[in-house]
Structures are given as structure tokens and as C-alpha cells.
Amino acid sequence: MHPALLLLPLAGCSAGRLTEVTEGDLRHLSGVLTSSSRGIVRAKIPVVEGDGALLVTARIDGPYAVHVRSLTDPDHHEVFRSTDWNDSPYNKTNGGFLSTVASLNWPIAASDEGLAAGDWEVELGVVDESNDYVAQDVAIDVLLKQDGSFDDGVLRVAVVFADGSEDDAEVRDAIDGAKDRWAEIYAGIGIDVLFEPDSAFDGGGLVAPALATEDAYETIAARTGLPHVNLVVSDDIVDFDDAYGIAGDIPGPLVPSTRSAVQISLAEAAGTDGRFSDQDIRILGETMAHESGHFLGLFHPVEGDWQGWDVLDDTPECDSTRSCLDVLGANLMFPVTVCTGGTCMEQDAITDEQRGVTQRYTGVE
Ligand SMILES: [Zn+2]
Incomplete structure (x- = not known):
């Protein structure tokens, strides 16, 4: 086997980079990333000091669908995983459900871990009309607000x-x-x-x-x-x-x-x-x-x-x-x-x- 072939599966595992602009008081990261053949795409979210909350929105054209699979903090600790909520009678967010437009805000509640500065990572899953994971382009937007008070x-x-x-x-x-x-x-x-x-x-x-x-x-x-x-x-x-x-x-x-x-x-x-x-x-x-x-x-x-x-x-x-x-x-x-x-x-x-x-x-x- 040619050694280079061994690197191919790894290529889909690295987190993609988004470009950043400022919109009023919000940081706005965005980009179009392509999922791996196993339907996975990851984006890096560089959280800076003072960022209080973020809102991820992933968009894809039908018949494909996308959802947020997980959100990971800078210590590689998973703070959100869609499978924890998909079959639960308790509702926390729709971000984990498949759609042409999927959004996750973090933190959601006061009991959630807040945004520490460092590289966070969001992982999305992409499926086709048969619910099979596929390689496809996904538009990703992440908005971050510089407001951590949560009082008003x-x-x-x-x-x-x-x-x-x-x-x-x-x-x-x-x-x-x-x-x-x-x-x-x-x-x-x-x-x-x-x-x-x-x-x-x-x-x-x-x-x-x-x-x-x-x-x-x-x-x-x-x-x-x-x-x-x-x-x-x-x-x-x-x-x-x-x-x-x-x-x-x-x-x-x-x-x-x-x-x-x-x-x-x-x-x-x-x-x-x-x-x-x-x-x-x-x-x-x-x-x-x-x-x-x-x-x-x-x-x-x-x-x-x-x-x-x-x-x-x-x-x-x-x-x-x-x-x-x-x-x-x-x-x-x-x-x-x-x-x-x-x-x-x-x-x-x-x-x-x-x-x-x-x-x-x-x-x-
Ligand atoms: Zn209602």
C-alpha cells in the first residue's frame, strides 16, 4: 500500500477555518466547508476573552440535511452532544435535529459551562435524502457576542x-x-x-x-x-x-x-x-x-x-x-x-x- 493513502481518511478530521468580520457588536465567522465521505465536518471557533455566547447556524440545500453533532470546549470536553437529546422527553435545543437550517446557541442555560477563551470546535453531520452520511458543502455561520453579564x-x-x-x-x-x-x-x-x-x-x-x-x-x-x-x-x-x-x-x-x-x-x-x-x-x-x-x-x-x-x-x-x-x-x-x-x-x-x-x-x- 502506498503510504500516502493512509493519510486520506485523516484529511476529513481536521477542523476547518472560518473567516471573520465584525458586524456591529458581533464577531461573525463564516465559510463553506465540505463534509467527509462519512458526513462529518468540523469548524474551529476561536473564542476570545469577553465572548459571552455564540450562535452556530449551518445551512445546506435540500434534499440534504445537516445537524450539530457536538460542541467541544478548548480542553476537548464535549459540552453538547446531539444523541443525548434526540430521543429524550426533555427539550434543550433543536440544534441537534436534521434540517436544511440547524442552529445551536451556547451556553443555553445558566447551568451550562460558559465560553472560556480558546479554540472551541463544532462538529456537524450531513446526510442525503436516505439519511446516509455524505460528502457535501455546508455553509456555516458563527456569531459571538461580547456580553457576558446575562443580567440585561x-x-x-x-x-x-x-x-x-x-x-x-x-x-x-x-x-x-x-x-x-x-x-x-x-x-x-x-x-x-x-x-x-x-x-x-x-x-x-x-x-x-x-x-x-x-x-x-x-x-x-x-x-x-x-x-x-x-x-x-x-x-x-x-x-x-x-x-x-x-x-x-x-x-x-x-x-x-x-x-x-x-x-x-x-x-x-x-x-x-x-x-x-x-x-x-x-x-x-x-x-x-x-x-x-x-x-x-x-x-x-x-x-x-x-x-x-x-x-x-x-x-x-x-x-x-x-x-x-x-x-x-x-x-x-x-x-x-x-x-x-x-x-x-x-x-x-x-x-x-x-x-x-x-x-x-x-x-x-
Ligand atoms: Zn409555543
Whole structure:
């Protein structure tokens, strides 16, 4: 055997280098790397003193899919491994699940190891339509924020009207009222929501950002720029008739992608009478705060089937409608609106650990 052949399998094991630019207060590393024939690609993340959190986003064109397999600290200690979470009833991040767009924020919660200076490494897995690992190009972006306090921060939001909804004065008034409610809720967890001037997207019929197929969100995110959460106001959400809103991912990506938005349904918000009551506007604001909460990394404390939970210790665990309503019904991230006889309860409670997750999101600076 020719000795040189022995080196070939090793070639796919070295960590690829990304190029760095500065975007406002964020460091932005990016590049296109090619996975090995076993579907593995690794990128080096040089964390410097003062970096508080990072957000990795990997993108690939279908029918291929990518996920974050692991994240390793400078001492080669694995702080995240996708297989720990893939079959778990506990939800921590969607970063380990296969998609055309996969994002992992680190640290996620206060209990996670923080970012020490040194070379971190993210490992991605790439598969084809048969779920076989393959060699393929992957676009990788890593954003790092120079903010390690996690006590307070600023979230930049761009509200974008689709379906021509900006022409309806009642809709614009309802959105303004809902923004106030959203800002009030986030002020309670030390997040100052800064709204850019509203804008309109010339188009409509947008499908949910969680499906990672809608190119319009990539266009919108490219226009609003880093680091914005794009809140897209639609007449309704295609194929999700009873959804008030849908977030692009948990956590959501800040770089332009088919998942880079939170979508809100006006049809659901206005209800059957098509008008916005004060209660409708309050619930719309709580919906914006809830869906953006997903984007910042929060899961439901309990899923609607009462069979799945977040990983946080201070959101009580429950497993029935009655017990869950009792201990979590007022939480911002409760999976359903709770109404009796036309009156719906306020859902704005956020626990300390939930607050800790939102403050660690790289887009909260
Ligand atoms: Zn939700």
C-alpha cells in the first residue's frame, strides 16, 4: 500500500477555518466547508476573552440535511452532544435535529459551562435524502457576542407586514398595542425591545418559518440585517389554520435563512369577528413575546400532550391538564391560551431560569 493513502481518511478530521468580520457588536465567522465521505465536518471557533455566547447556524440545500453533532470546549470536553437529546422527553435545543437550517446557541442555560477563551470546535453531520452520511458543502455561520453579564440586554426587532396588511389602519393599531405589551413583558426579564420602523414585504401566502422552505424569510432577513428578530405579520399561516404564531426555530438563526423569522397570524389574532378587542391585542402581544421566546431558545415548560418538558429546574413538571394549568397556566411559554367564557388569562410569568436562557441568546446584547 502506498503510504500516502493512509493519510486520506485523516484529511476529513481536521477542523476547518472560518473567516471573520465584525458586524456591529458581533464577531461573525463564516465559510463553506465540505463534509467527509462519512458526513462529518468540523469548524474551529476561536473564542476570545469577553465572548459571552455564540450562535452556530449551518445551512445546506435540500434534499440534504445537516445537524450539530457536538460542541467541544478548548480542553476537548464535549459540552453538547446531539444523541443525548434526540430521543429524550426533555427539550434543550433543536440544534441537534436534521434540517436544511440547524442552529445551536451556547451556553443555553445558566447551568451550562460558559465560553472560556480558546479554540472551541463544532462538529456537524450531513446526510442525503436516505439519511446516509455524505460528502457535501455546508455553509456555516458563527456569531459571538461580547456580553457576558446575562443580567440585561437589548433585542432588536423588525416588524414586517406581508399580504398587504400594512394598508389596514386597524391592523397597524393592533400591532402597535401588541408591541407595547410585548415590550412590557420583556422589560420584566431585563430585555429592552428596540423596534425598527415597520416595513412591508411585497408578497404573501408565506408558509411557516419552522418548515425551513420559505425563501421570503431569507430575503427579509438580508434586508433587515444582523442582529434582528424579524416578526412577520401575515393574514394567516399557510397549512396551520389554528396557529396564532410560529417561530422559525428554537433557537432561531440571525443570519439570513428560510427559518429567520417569527410569523404571526392576523386571522387568529382578530378572532371570528375579525375585529381587535383590547383582549385580542393583549393576547397578540403575549403571542409575539411567546414566539420570540422560542426564537431566543425557550421551549414550552410542558408540551400540549403533557408528555414532554423543558430542561429547566424551576418550571414545575406536570402531566395532566388540571395540574399543568394549575402550576404553569400563567407562564409565557405555556403551550395554549387559557380562556373561560370568553375571558383569557394573562400569560406573562417567566421564571429565573427561563430568563437566563433568553439572556444567553446571542441576539440579546
Ligand atoms: Zn409555543
